[in-house]
Amino acid sequence: MSFRDDEPPPANSSAGREPIHRGSDRVRLKAYSNDKAPLEENEQQVLLELVDTSSASERSGLDLVAVLDVSGSMGEYGKLDKLKTAMKFVISKLGPMDRLSIVSFSSVAKKLCRLHLMTVDAKEELKGIVEKLSAGGTTNMRHGLEIGLDVLDQRLYRSGRVSSVVLMSDGEEDSPGASLAVDASGTAVYTFGFGENHDAEVLGAIASKSRGGTFHYIRDEESLTIRFAEILAGLLSVVVRDLELVVSELPGHSKIIIQEKDEGDTAEHGRYRQRRQNGKVYITFGDLFGGEARKVIIRILLPAVHRGYRATVLTAQCLYRIQGKDFYSPGDPLRCFIHRTRSASPDAKNPKVEEEEDRLFYVDNIEEASKTNDYDSAHGKLEETHKVLDAKRPNRMIIIVKNELQQLLQLKTWKDLLASLLAYKVSHDRQRGGPFATSRMRRYTEQADKFEKDPNEEPPSVDDEVKEEAEIAMKRPATGQHRDPRILWRRLEHSTSGWLAWAMVILCTVLAIGVIVAGVAVFAVYIFFKPKMPCLVVSDAHLVLLQYDQGGTVQNLQMSITVRAENNNSKADAAFSSIDLALGFHGADIVLLRAEPFVVARNSSLPLQYNVLAVGPTLDLDGMRAMDESLKAGMVPFDLFGKARTRWKVGVFVKLRYWTRISCRLRFFFPGNGTVVPTDRDRCRSR
Numbered sequence: 001m002s003f004r005d006d007e008p009p010p011a012n013s014s015a016g017r018e019p020i021h022r023g024s025d026r027v028r029l030k031a032y033s034n035d036k037a038p039l040e041e042n043e044q045q046v047l048l049e050l051v052d053t054s055s056a057s058e059r060s061g062l063d064l065v066a067v068l069d070v071s072g073s074m075g076e077y078g079k080l081d082k083l084k085t086a087m088k089f090v091i092s093k094l095g096p097m098d099r100l101s102i103v104s105f106s107s108v109a110k111k112l113c114r115l116h117l118m119t120v121d122a123k124e125e126l127k128g129i130v131e132k133l134s135a136g137g138t139t140n141m142r143h144g145l146e147i148g149l150d151v152l153d154q155r156l157y158r159s160g161r162v163s164s165v166v167l168m169s170d171g172e173e174d175s176p177g178a179s180l181a182v183d184a185s186g187t188a189v190y191t192f193g194f195g196e197n198h199d200a201e202v203l204g205a206i207a208s209k210s211r212g213g214t215f216h217y218i219r220d221e222e223s224l225t226i227r228f229a230e231i232l233a234g235l236l237s238v239v240v241r242d243l244e245l246v247v248s249e250l251p252g253h254s255k256i257i258i259q260e261k262d263e264g265d266t267a268e269h270g271r272y273r274q275r276r277q278n279g280k281v282y283i284t285f286g287d288l289f290g291g292e293a294r295k296v297i298i299r300i301l302l303p304a305v306h307r308g309y310r311a312t313v314l315t316a317q318c319l320y321r322i323q324g325k326d327f328y329s330p331g332d333p334l335r336c337f338i339h340r341t342r343s344a345s346p347d348a349k350n351p352k353v354e355e356e357e358d359r360l361f362y363v364d365n366i367e368e369a370s371k372t373n374d375y376d377s378a379h380g381k382l383e384e385t386h387k388v389l390d391a392k393r394p395n396r397m398i399i400i401v402k403n404e405l406q407q408l409l410q411l412k413t414w415k416d417l418l419a420s421l422l423a424y425k426v427s428h429d430r431q432r433g434g435p436f437a438t439s440r441m442r443r444y445t446e447q448a449d450k451f452e453k454d455p456n457e458e459p460p461s462v463d464d465e466v467k468e469e470a471e472i473a474m475k476r477p478a479t480g481q482h483r484d485p486r487i488l489w490r491r492l493e494h495s496t497s498g499w500l501a502w503a504m505v506i507l508c509t510v511l512a513i514g515v516i517v518a519g520v521a522v523f524a525v526y527i528f529f530k531p532k533m534p535c536l537v538v539s540d541a542h543l544v545l546l547q548y549d550q551g552g553t554v555q556n557l558q559m560s561i562t563v564r565a566e567n568n569n570s571k572a573d574a575a576f577s578s579i580d581l582a583l584g585f586h587g588a589d590i591v592l593l594r595a596e597p598f599v600v601a602r603n604s605s606l607p608l609q610y611n612v613l614a615v616g617p618t619l620d621l622d623g624m625r626a627m628d629e630s631l632k633a634g635m636v637p638f639d640l641f642g643k644a645r646t647r648w649k650v651g652v653f654v655k656l657r658y659w660t661r662i663s664c665r666l667r668f669f670f671p672g673n674g675t676v677v678p679t680d681r682d683r684c685r686s687r
Helices: 080-092 120-131 141-153 201-208 224-235 351-370 375-390 396-409 415-432 440-452 462-475 485-495 498-529 621-633 678-684
Strands: 027-032 042-052 062-069 099-106 109-111 162-169 188-194 215-218 243-251 259-261 264-266 273-277 280-286 293-301 309-322 325-328 334-340 535-550 555-569 574-585 588-596 598-600 606-615 635-650 652-670
Touching: 027 309, 027 334, 042 309, 042 351, 062 080, 062 141, 080 120, 080 188, 080 224, 080 440, 099 120, 099 141, 109 141, 109 375, 109 678, 120 264, 141 162, 162 201, 188 201, 188 224, 201 215, 215 224, 215 485, 224 440, 243 293, 259 273, 280 293, 280 462, 280 535, 293 309, 293 351, 309 574, 351 415, 375 396, 375 415, 375 555, 462 652, 535 635, 535 678, 555 574, 555 588, 555 598, 555 635, 574 621, 588 606, 598 606, 621 635, 652 678
Parallel strands: 062 099, 062 162, 162 188, 188 215
Antiparallel strands: 027 042, 042 293, 099 109, 243 280, 243 309, 259 264, 273 280, 309 325, 309 334, 535 555, 555 606, 574 588, 574 598, 574 635, 635 652
8 A cells, every 4th residue: 555645735834944043932931939948958849831822824734644433333323423524524624735634444444545635626525535434344443543654654745744643433443452552652643532432541542652642532422523623723723843841950059850750751740751961851742732831840959058049940941843944942041040048938839830739639640540440449539639639729720620520520430430531631641632722722612513513514714714813913903002191181081070180180290399309319419429330340361271072061161250349439338249140151151150248448449259160061052063163263252241239328328229230251262371352351341
């Protein structure tokens, strides 16, 4: 059987691979953690949330293979008719840059059509194929899955396209568990168990082992079209692909704790593929449906420290692909800060972290219930879980999972309960569908419900919806538009009584006079005392040694830097505190430079001598390229940045507090004598 017969997609539906780009903000990254942590060694949890903010107009073309069970049991309870309706809905929704292939299986599997572009004529052809489906034979699901995967694996045109398999079955396969031997790890396989007699454990395992797939349980009386519609809504909105989160620990400030599991290292409760390398954890999420979010808890160990400071405990950045091009989140990596202080409570927990831990507690317990292989034991486990959650302080997620628990506790048979447990578990593991459904998914399910009632009225295609969304966005008024104050005043006159309006006028007048008087007073003090801002100045710097290997690691850095704290005020001493400087190369922090609080007398300065001995981080590809070019050019740049808090008096009563910040680049002649470029040194002062 030939599989290299897929129809060529339109030229604009995919893009070739290009180098990594900055500036494509399709994923918003947020961090939630405690604001404070004790000085003693302690563990902290950081919740990282990734939210898709892309537009469906940027979506990639979809290659979808529907692998459908047409065994004899599909002729019962009208299931085959429901399957035909569901497939006709899918065909109607696909756009002209999408492709669909249909594979049926009973005793043997057949590829009924190649990957067809969804033109108007092709849609009619495929609807005809669906209408001719008939039930008969046994359930050779393994053969059907193998052919479905081969259609995708051997296609000629795949660059920049989303690919997926939809697998539907209503019974146990001929050789129990045979499909589990098929490797579907490279493809998203969405499985649908139709009716109580399907093999939920096999279908659930296929989805779990695939690349982002989910398992869905549809009872005989329920709608298959609605379940197909929910997943189709996601597949037709994929912009962000191969999403990966890179989390970096900060040596000396934090260490990421890895939880060992049978399948290898995983970030705490991450349930996603990950690897650890050079102090970084790479967590792989796969493709994101439009509007979806992913949450993962990172556990970190904070070392004991002697004094309080604002610690950067981890950094995070997203990498992903859009239409075959590689991107990473624009700007600097997200930094998570925790203030190390004696006043921090060791038992404090961020509400967002607590909410996610409640969800994961629920998922762990329904997984345990599914493994009991006994209705009464599973039911007891669920009741116990419900009691624990009932005793907790309510939050949004507790309400959601308690509702799911109540639905599970109402089920009367083990098969029904097991299938529901596995479907809920996979949904929570993937954070997809169910309580994680997007607005587009909900809209598609509404359309599916209408289509089932009247199949002759076709739903709008995905392209029609994208155009409509774009038109609505164009018509939506921009936020922050200027409003004529005269119009606002007239509204005020009509909406308030006269005395209230006059009271507001008088109050505003008094405030304006007060501001003017205060401004004049400050100006007079300035003219009389002529205060000058204390500042930090780099007076000398020397690069003694730089050892760098081809793997991108700064193995040994020796440098001396003299930072002078200056106070040019003639009438007041200046206090410096919270000095927090960092030395970095190409966005990678190498060493932190700090100093205890001190006072600089009037019209004087105090030198701070830093002798840097550091083992730097492993640079990324751009950093390695920059280091190689710098060494070849004989001039290596390092970035010095940070801030210090200053305090001094102006006159008798006025106390000023001010953050002075420094950010400059110091270039060193290296290999060479290691001296700093004089102009860089002279310009390196805080503001």
